[in-house]
Each structure stands twice: as C-alpha cells, then as structure tokens.
Amino acid sequence: MSTAQTIFLPDDPTKPRWTWIALLLLLYHLLFLLPTLRHSPDPPQELKYPVLVRTFVLLIQWLGFYIAWRGIRASRLTFADLLGKQRSSNRPTWNDCKDGFAIIVLAIGVNLALAHFQPFVRSTSLHSHTLLQYSMALLVAISAGITEEVTYRGFFLSQLRILTRNLRLAVFLQAALFSLFHGFEQNLTLALSRFFYGTLFAFFA
Numbered sequence: 001m002s003t004a005q006t007i008f009l010p011d012d013p014t015k016p017r018w019t020w021i022a023l024l025l026l027l028y029h030l031l032f033l034l035p036t037l038r039h040s041p042d043p044p045q046e047l048k049y050p051v052l053v054r055t056f057v058l059l060i061q062w063l064g065f066y067i068a069w070r071g072i073r074a075s076r077l078t079f080a081d082l083l084g085k086q087r088s089s090n091r092p093t094w095n096d097c098k099d100g101f102a103i104i105v106l107a108i109g110v111n112l113a114l115a116h117f118q119p120f121v122r123s124t125s126l127h128s129h130t131l132l133q134y135s136m137a138l139l140v141a142i143s144a145g146i147t148e149e150v151t152y153r154g155f156f157l158s159q160l161r162i163l164t165r166n167l168r169l170a171v172f173l174q175a176a177l178f179s180l181f182h183g184f185e186q187n188l189t190l191a192l193s194r195f196f197y198g199t200l201f202a203f204f205a
Contacts, residue, residue: 021071032183054136065147068155082154120188
C-alpha cells in the first residue's frame with residue numbers, strides 16, 4: 001500500500017505576509033491610550049504650543065514611520081505596492097484633486113458637528129503664537145502627510161487585512177490605531193474625529 005506524503009511548499013515570495021513588527025507597533029500605540037481617556041473637571045484653558053512639543057511630535061512620527069518601513073520590507077511589500085505607481089495622465093491627477101476636495105469638505109463637516117454637539121468634553125486648544133511655532137506647525141503637518149499615511153493607510157491597513165482577512169475590519173482597526181496615536185494631545189471628542197479621519201482616508205486609499 002502506498003502511504004500519503006505531506007509536502008510542505010515554501011511561501012510564495014510575492015505574497016505579502018504578517019510580520020511581528022506589526023505587533024510591536026500595536027504595543028507602541030497602547031502607550032497613548034491613557035492620555036486619550038483622561039478627564040479633567042476643570043474648564044479648558046488655552047495653552048501655548050511650545051516648539052519643544054512639536055519637535056517631540058516629529059520624533060514620534062518618524063519613529064513610527066521607521067518601524068513601519070522595517071515592517072513593509074519584512075512583509076515583502078514595497079512602497080509602490082502601498083502607494084501606487086506614478087501616473088503620467090492628467091486625468092487621474094484631476095480625480096485625485098476631486099477626492100482631496102471631498103475629504104476636506106467631509107472633515108470640516110465632522111468638525112462642525114462635533115463642535116456643535118460636543119459628545120464628550122472640550123479640549124484645551126493649542127495655538128501657535130510666534131513665527132517659529134507656525135513654522136513648526138507646518139513642518140509637523142507636512143511630516144504627518146508622509147509618515148502617518150504610510151504607517152496607517154499603508155503598512156497597518158495591509159497587515160491588518162492579512163491578519164483579519166476582512167478589509168472592512170482592517171479599515172476600522174487602523175482608524176482606531178490612528179486615533180489612539182494622537183492620545184498625548186487629545187480627549188475623547190478629538191479621538192472620535194480622528195477615528196473618522198482614519199476611516200475616511202482609508203476609504204479613499
């Protein structure tokens with residue numbers, strides 16, 4: 001009688017895989033959970049946004065980006081896989097502009113709704129007051145457009161999709177992590193708005 005023999009085939013080298021670096025990033029995000037859940041009975045007061053804080057934000061953004069970059073390589077993905085290849089036609093560029101305008105309109109609508117209903121608590125507002133602070137705010141915004149989008153709509157979205165085998169669930173999970181990442185400077189109202197942003201960005205991505 002012939003016996004059945006189990007043959008173990010090697011992984012497809014072109015297929016993305018789950019990496020333990022994603023778990024490291026998940027644990028990293030738990031550090032921001034407690035600041036998000038904090039409650040203060042005191043009325044909100046306007047605080048100045050020091051340059052040192054924004055420098056810290058930049059470091060946090062690029063640390064997360066570096067870990068995500070290592071995870072992208074470990075999962076056999078490339079930046080072209082995550083971000084799409086460059087296109088030469090003007091038509092897709094116009095479509096991207098329309099998508100960007102739609103995102104802005106939807107984000108403003110959510111901000112107005114949250115400001116009106118105030119579902120949780122109001123946040124202390126952090127405003128720039130000097131040219132250096134405004135410059136740092138702009139730098140943080142540009143940096144976020146690179147680091148956070150690659151980390152969340154790129155690496156996390158693909159890794160969570162592999163783990164859950166469910167694209168919709170992966171979208172909501174990465175949005176929750178995106179919101180949690182901002183925990184050092186937010187309350188539950190801001191966390192809700194950033195969860196919406198993460199979901200919106202992933203939908204368009």
